[in-house]
Amino acid sequence: MNEQKLAAMSVEDLIALRGSIDQVLKQRLSQAKRELQDKLATLERYMGPDAPRRGVAKGTKVAPKYRGPDGETWAGRGARPKWLVAAMKGGAKMDDFLIKKPGRKKVA
Numbered sequence: 001m002n003e004q005k006l007a008a009m010s011v012e013d014l015i016a017l018r019g020s021i022d023q024v025l026k027q028r029l030s031q032a033k034r035e036l037q038d039k040l041a042t043l044e045r046y047m048g049p050d051a052p053r054r055g056v057a058k059g060t061k062v063a064p065k066y067r068g069p070d071g072e073t074w075a076g077r078g079a080r081p082k083w084l085v086a087a088m089k090g091g092a093k094m095d096d097f098l099i100k101k102p103g104r105k106k107v108a
Helices: 003-008 011-047 082-089
Strands: none
Touching: none
16 A cells, blocks of 8 residues: 555554554464474474484494404504505505405305
């Protein structure tokens, strides 16, 4: 509505219009509040204290993948150990130190 129409309205009509506006605003605000609460609940499921952690590998123990000549092991994570670097400089390959997994057969 433009200002001319509002200026031409009676006081009773303006008060009724104000009441209608208040009702519409309350409905829209309550709807927006419900939508925000739903979004917050969804976020809490994924980010709350009980949320499942994904991709957190730090501190996780894994089985060793390589075994050195003196029994030392390496899981294949992080920097290569000195014994492996020294052996590779001597001509060995990483595959030479792989720990064989029991029960697995290679398929050619």
